[in-house]
Amino acid sequence: MYSLAIFDFDGTLADTLPWFAEVFNGVADRYRFRRIAPGELEALRGVENRALMRHLGISGWKVPFIAAHMRRLAARDAHRLRLFDGAEPLLRRLHDTGVTVAIVSSNTEANVRRVLGVETAGLVAHYACGASIFGKHTKFRAVLARAGVPAGRAIAIGDEIRDIHAARRAGIACGAVTWGFALPDALKAHGPDAVFERFEEIAERLG
Structure with missing residues (x-):
């Protein structure tokens, strides 16, 4: 059914949630928004992204600066980040x-390439990185154009509510x-x- 699979990276292919939880409060202190209290993260995982920003007191104008800082931290710690078991076999x-x-x-x-490793990174035909927090739909459209694939033959697969919204805006199917x-x-x-509970289910649906 699908000839193009567009994956999110953090939380979808790479197990970065523990790292995110580790660095988050330091970023909160630097950019002066609410820390996440011990035990609070689980509840916040059920909140939509814009509501989460309001809860934490993150002003919209700060988001690009926070995102850039998080990317620098990810570059610093890339040697510690790993793919989920099953991600590499799926891509292959x-x-x-x-x-x-x-x-x-x-x-x-x-x-992304550093965490994937050279061999696995070579399995990916198109990269569209540095997306703004609510700007993935424009990256999806750019990938469709580069790949020459009609929207009806593409699916975006991610781990956040904003990934679903972005896919809808781009006119493509979405898997969570x-x-x-x-x-x-x-x-x-x-x-x-589609909702996937195992990497094997993605392979069965797409491959």
Whole structure:
């Protein structure tokens, strides 16, 4: 059904939530917004992104600066970040069965490639990185144009509610994974076209 699979990176292919939780309060102190209290993160995983920003007191004008700082921290700590088990076999299977693989991420392409490793990075045909927090839909459209794939043959797969909204704005199908940042029930409430609980399910649906 799909000839193009566009993946989010952090929380979808890479297990970065523990790292995010570790560095978050330091970023909050630097940019003067609310820290996440011990035990609060789990509840916040069920909150939509704009509501989460309001809860933390993050002004919109600060978001690009916070995002740039997070990218620098990810570059510093890239040697500590790892793919989820099953991510590399999935990308290889899709590649080998003729599905074009792309990555659209708020992270930098350099960081993404470093975590993937040279061999796995070579399985990805298109990178569109450095997306703004609510700007992924423009990256999705750019990947569609580069790949020469009609919107009806593409699916975007991510771990956050904003990934679902971005796919809808770009006119493509969306799949949500249950092992990333947003809680499964929060994702399901926004009606993704598919919900994946294992990497193998993605391979079965796409490959």
